[in-house]
Amino acid sequence: MGPGVDNRAALAFYYCEGYHPIPPYRPGRDPSINRALRKQLCPVRQDRAGY
Template sequence: MQEEGRALGYGGWRLLDTQTAEIKRMYVRPEARAQSLGREILLRLEADAKLGGATATQLETGVANTRALALYRAQGYVPITSYRPNRNPAVNRALRKEL
C-alpha cells in the first residue's frame, strides 16, 4: 500500500511446504494505522498465497503485539503450537488459518 509514492505498509509470504504459506513481515506505518490497511494487506497476501497453491496460512507474532493478534483472530486465525523450534510461548504466538 502506498500514498504519494511512499509505502504505508507491506507484507510477504513464503511456502513452508506444498500447501502451507507463512505470512511474513506484515507492517503498517504508525501514521497509517486504524484505516484497515493491515486487514487489506493480510487479505491480499492470503489471496496471493492461495493462487500459489496454499490451502492454509500460518504466522507468528509477539504476545505484546495485541493489535496484530486482534487482527489475525478477527480474520479467522486460531492459535497453534509453534512451528518454529525453540520459540518461547511466553513471548511468541503462532496462528493458523485454513484458506
C-alpha cells in the first residue's frame, strides 16, 4: 500500500479492519510512503472444509 503520509484515513481504515504493519518486503522502500500490512485470516472450519 502506498498512501503516503497524507492519507491517514486510508491507514485508519486498514487498521480498523484488522491489518497490522509488518517490515517492508522490498529493501529500499521509504516507510513513510510505502507501508506493508498484513491481516490474519480465519482458518477454515473442518466441518465446512468440503462445502
